[in-house]
Amino acid sequence: MTDAFRPSRAILELGPGFYDEVAPADFPLTIPRFRNDRAAASIGLDDLDPAAWLRHFGRFEALPGSLEHPLALRYHGHQFRSYNPEIGDGRGFLFAQMTDTAGRLMDLGTKGSGQTPYSRFGDGRLTLKGGVREILATEMLEALGATTSRTLSLIETGEALQRGDEPSPTRSAVMVRLNHSHIRYGSFQRLAALQDAGGMATLTDYVLRHYFEPSDTPAPSPYATLIDHAVTNSATQAAQLMAAGFVHGVLNTDNINITGEIFDFGPYRFAPAWDPDFTAAYFDHNGLYSLGRQPEAMQWNVYQLALALRLVAPTEDLAPALKTWPDRFDAAFATAMLARLGVVPRDPATDLALARSIEAALTETTMPLARFWFDWRGGTLRGTSPAAATYALPAFAPFLAAVADYAPAAPLDHAYWSDPEPCALLIDEIEAIWSRIATDDDWSTLEGEVVAIRRMGEAMR
Template sequence: MTASPQAEPTSYRPASRLLTLGDGFFDPVTAADFPETRLRFRNDRAAATIGLAGLDDAEWIRRFGRFEPLPDSLPQPLALRYHGHQFRSYNPELGDGRGFTFAQLYDDRGRLMDLGTKGSGTTPWSRSGDGRLTLKGAVREVLATEMLEALGVETSRTLSVIETGEALYRGDEPSPTRSAVLVRLSHSHIRIGSFQRLAYERDETRLRTLTDYVLRELHTQEPGAEPAVQLLTNVVARTARLAASYMAAGFVHGVLNTDNINVTGESFDYGPWRFAPTWDPAFTAAYFDQTGLYALGRQPEAIHWNAMQLAVALRPICDAEPLIAALDGFAPAYQAAIGERMTWRLGVVPRGADDDRALVQAIEQALRVSGAGLDRFFFDAFGGVLPVGYGAEWADARAALAGYAPRKDRSHPYWSGEPCSMLIDEVEAIWAPIAAADDWSVFEAKVAEVRAMGEALS
């Protein structure tokens, strides 16, 4: 692979922009030496966007299982440093504990992308962890990212899963269990918590450096007169859209801590996630979320709170008033985004802020009252026409939809079948034959089904 300044967007275009930050942001590390490397999932569709789909399986394993450096990219893996609020308790002992960033490159949209890992071994930030990932956890992340991508959510993409031949012990699944290393393709791994660490350490110089890096490399803007305000304004808009995307997808991330909120507004890092079966604002994903802090209906509030923590972290380099003004943009940005995302999933053309807001309110009300399944409803209503079977409680939603033109017809074969879902029982059913008989056919069929739904929606 060679780099060329005149290369087409789908060619391999390596980068190492992370190194321009200098020291104090990351630690060079070495990947674990796994006893075996068995390729279980390769995402050639994602690889094609960064010029890597042409790798044969042997080189794929060398790059994404043994982590031989990609040409002209980062010379060795880097474990990023960050802090974060975890369920709103500040933790200064975080950082990449079982992952690292090992390459940067540009995608077919011209964005600077990271290749990062999960389960690649211990780092200085592992604390008492073993730095490993269960194979089931990797399978779950593939399913989450594929489903979210199909539903139009800006998400990291699972590029690779390689089984690594170790027996892991975990308290939340039967042990010993199989191990894996996962590679994700992500539009940066810079988090709100990355800024919090520098504010905590009162490192104004590096705080300014990181602000400029994010603006230039990730938001593709030159820093202006007030870079901190410029950064926060961007993050507020992007995270408001993320919150709206979660709601329209019926997705509950489960762990919306500040170390899990990317400054590009891209969703990433999937642990106890779930899709809600019905429109239940109190629905949670994590068994340990006993107060419902990150429940379905509280996700916009949680993400807004995280944006507020970025504002606090930027205070050493900016006055409070303009930061507060930037935060005030979250609510209107969310309202615009939820209208856009909901009409997209319904397959209709947006009509404007007031009409879209009324439509969203009518649909949320009808979903709550009726207890209808989310996947069933969005399948049936795609194109803007509710079937006859939707009763009187749907009168307001039916009337609101009547004013909308279809964005796309229902000619795709997906619409002649049944709605695609990713509820927890099905996730377990996909994993069961892998665990029992190393049978990946159900998993592979599900990925194909999800991608077909994505084609029908897009």
């Protein structure tokens, strides 16, 4: 370890009632497939040599000064709005904590690292395809400016897995993700179900001390402060999902963390067009988590957190923040949409009107999202676009009128803006990347896609 690595064991402050010590699976192989040195540099681990990388992230040898044993966190959650008390970390664990270069407490969590007390007859493994998909999702969301977890490592593990929703046997992997926190809404829901007021106080204190700056505004209780942060973070996350055209697929309360990062990717999709009914999960028969219902889902989730906090706080302490959720979403939606458009904000009402005009035009015309954002970056149509005729339709008239008063936020001098086609990540492209790996063990297409996504991110910054 270098001096830049600053380990932590903060989670142990909670005590053993919040987690179980577990052992990682003993994998037949550890073949490195993805190493995110950009993310590793933020926590002082980019200097690990290849052998050390495999020891720590394939065999889970403890990082010096951090957790001595992996911890499977305990939580409950609503899954498609049905409460489930029998979940928790079933194929992952909290492996390590450290402080990043910005001074934030960070978690390294795993996916596919073996069975735990919460595996519920599952094998505790991750398919290699699932790991590849998560790399692509996190890289794309990061490039688009969304608050997301980051995929630190993917290691193939040499097991043949049986799965009912993809061709089997299929290859296995273990993944490590970097998050600000793995504390979920479901962590609080579990304590409410157990009527554990003391545990609720302990967890709330831990979260407020480690993840949020103290507020100068007096609050009736720490629980009111917590729900206020959660309202802001959930509204912001919903807005960022929409601006990214990203359909998460499983916005359950056990998949929503307290620090507001998009994480735990399953059957996600980047929507090809702004279709409010577009869904990602084949099993989401009622469209609960469709593109257009994601804000509703996030608001519903934060209300479930508030219901859990009622164990220790009166409704009147929590309600004021909850009532502001629509306004905070509108503000975050305008911010996220204007950031993706690349224009300088003017004032809240005007910015929201511009954002809504984009949403309306895209919905009515089914314009390809990647094409629109690429063509109109900076608020002006650049050159000749294959979609020029669509922009002349009446549906775009309110947008054209609104955007005329906006200035570009930065010069468009990056070579990306001269490309003939935008960088996108639709399902066919993801499947083609996986096909090259599955058929020929050819990783070059994935590597090239990561380079292309990061290049787009550089251009957008």
